[in-house]
Amino acid sequence: MDIKKKRNKFNVDEELESPFDSTHLKRSFKYIKRYGKSLIFALLLSVVSTILSLITPQFSGLVVDKYIPAGNIRGLFVMAACFVVIVALIILINRWRVLITTRVGQTIISEIRHDLFEHLQKLPFDYYDTRPHGKILVRVVNYVNSVADFLSNGIVNIILELFSLMAIIVFMFITSPKLTLLTLATMPVFVIFIVLIKSPQRRARQKLSNKNSNINAYLHESINGMKVTQSFDREEVNYGIYSGLAQDVRNAWMKSVLISGTIWPVIGLLSDTVKLGIYYSAAANIFADISLGTILTFIGYVFRFWMPIQMLGNLYNNLINTTAYLERIFEVLDEPISIDDHEGATALPEVKGRVEFRDVTFAYEKGVNVLEHLNLCAEPGESIALVGPTGAGKSTVVSLLARFYDIQEGSITIDGHSIYDVKISSLRSQMGMMLQDTFLFTGTIMDNIRYGRLDATDEEVYEAARAVHADDFISQLPDGYHTEVKERGSSLSAGQRQLISFARTLLADPRILILDEATSAIDTKTELLVQQGLQALLKGRTSFIIAHRLSTIKNCRILYVADKQIVENGTHDELLALHGRYYDLYTAQLD
DSSP states (O other): OOHHHHHHHHOOOOOOSSOOOHHHHHHHHHHHHTTHHHHHHHHHHHHHHHHHHHHHHHHHHHIIIIIHHHTOHHHHHHHHHHHHHHHHHHHHHHHHHHHHHHHHHHHHHHHHHHHHHHHHHHSOHHHHHTSOHHHHHHIIIIIHHHHHHIIIIIHHHHHHHHHHHHHHHHHHHHHOHHHHHHHHTTHHHHHHHHHHHHHHHHHHHHHHHHHHHHHHHHHHHHHHTHHHHHHTTOHHHHHHHHHHHHHHHHHHHHHHHHHHHTHHHHHHHHHHHHHHHHHHHHHTTSSTTOOHHHHHHHHHHHHHHHHHHHHHHHHHHHHHHHHHHHHHHHHHHTSOOOSOOOTTOBOOOOOOOOEEEEEEEEEEETTEEEEEEEEEEEOTTOEEEEEOSTTSSHHHHHHHHTTSSOOSEEEEEETTEETTSBOHHHHHTTEEEEOSSOOOOSEEHHHHHGGGOTTOOHHHHHHHHHHTTOHHHHTTSTTGGGOEEOGGGTTSOHHHHHHHHHHHHHHTOOSEEEEESTTTTSOHHHHHHHHHHHHHHHTTSEEEEEOSOGGGGTTSEEEEEETTEEEEEEOHHHHHHHTSHHHHHHHHHHO
C-alpha cells in the first residue's frame, strides 16, 4: 500500500466547531481574576519601569545642549550617575515583575490542567473510543503551556505596552510636536498592514495546531504498538508515515512563521523611514527652531516608540496562537458528560446483589443495536456466566451494569434501585471489575493491588494475592511486593499482569464481582489454583463471569448471548442436554 495513502488516515485535520470570538478569551479570564491583585501589582511595577526608562532620553538633550557647551564636567558625572541608578532600578523592578508573572503563569498552567484532567476523568468511554489519545494529550500539555503564558504575561504586557506607547507619545509631543506628527504619519500604514494579515495569520496557526495534533496522535499510537511494529517488520513503513507527518508540521510551521515574520521588517522599515525623515529635516534645516540636543532626544524616543509597537505586534501573534489553542481546550471542557449523576440522585445503600435487566436495548451507534429487549435476573450470591460468539454483547452487558454506557430503552436495577437514580460513585464502589484489557499503573506491585482500596493493610494485600496465587511469583521477584512495575506492566508476563489485576479486584471486597476474560492469559495449571481460591471469594457475592474457556464456568448459571438477546439459560448440564448453541460451543472446544 502506498505510504502516502496510509499517512492520509493519520493526517485528518480536526474541524473547529466555531470561529473564534471574544467569548473564548472572556471565559479564560476566570483564571486571571483569581490573581488579579498580583497582576495589577506587576502592572504597576511595569508602569514605574516604563516612566523611568522614558526619563533617560532627556539626559542626551541636556548633555548636548547644556553641559557639553558649558564644559560642566561635574554635571556630566552627575548625569552619568543618575543614568546608572535609573538603569539599575529598571533592572530590579523588571526582575520583580517577571517573578510575579512567572509564578502566576505556572499556577494558571496547573489550574487549567487540573480542570482538564478532572473533566477527562468524567467523560464516558465513547469519548475515548472515538478520538486518538495523542490528540487529547497535546491539549493537556502543549496547548495549556502556550495559553497560560499569554494569560499570565501577555494581558499585562498588552496593557503595559499600550500605556508605554501613550506615554512615549506624550514625551514626544513635549519634546517636539512637529517631529511627533512626522512620526505618527506612518501609523496608518502599519494599521492597514495588521488588518490585512490578521485572517491569514490565524488560519496558518490553526493549520499548525492541526498538524501538531496529527503527529502527536500517530506518535502515541506507534509507541503503544511498538512490539507489533517490530514483530511485523513495519519500522520502515512507519518511519515513512512519521516523516510525512513531520514534513507537514514543518511546512505548516514555516508558513506560519513566514506570515508572522513580515511584521518585523515592516516595523523596521517604518522606523527607519521616520529616522531618515528626521535626519533629512535636520540636514535641510526644515525645522530651524529645533536644536541638535532636541533631535538626539527625539531619536531616542523614536526608538522607544517602535519598541512597544513591535511588542504589540509580537503579542498580537501570541493572541492569534492563543485563540487557536483556547478553541481546542474549551472543546474538551465543553464536551458533555453524558454519563453523570442524574438530578436528585442518591447514594446506593449497601446492596445484597440482586441484579435485573428488564427489556434493555442498547446501541453504540444510533440505529445499530447491540442488544435488543434483553432480560436478565441474577439473585444475590449467584454466579452468572455469559458465553457466546465474539461481538455478541457479553462485555457490553457488564459495561452497562457498571454504567460505563447508558441504555436507550429498558431498565437496570440492583436490589430494586435503578442504577440511573443513584450516584455513580456509590454504584461502582460496590463493584469489583477485571476487564479484558489488563492495565497496570506505574508504581510498585503493592500500589497496583491496593489501587482498588487505598486503606487496605499490607496483610490484606498479601491475602488477596495469595487467594489468586499471585503471591507465588511476586515473592520470587527481587523486591517482592515493592518491585517497581514499568509502564502498563511491560516487565511482567500477560498472566502475571492478570493475576495482579485479579488480586486488585478481590481486595476491593465488592458485593458484585465482574470478571471479563479474567483467566484468558493464565496457564491451565495456574487457572486450577485460581479457581480454588475463587470459590470462597465468590461465595455471598453476585458475580458475572465472561470466559471462553467453558471448563471454568461449569458451576455457574450460564447465559448464551447471541442475536442481541439471551437465547439459552441454564446450568452446564441443562444446556448440554438441549443440544443447542452452548452444546455446539462446548463440544467444539473438546475437539
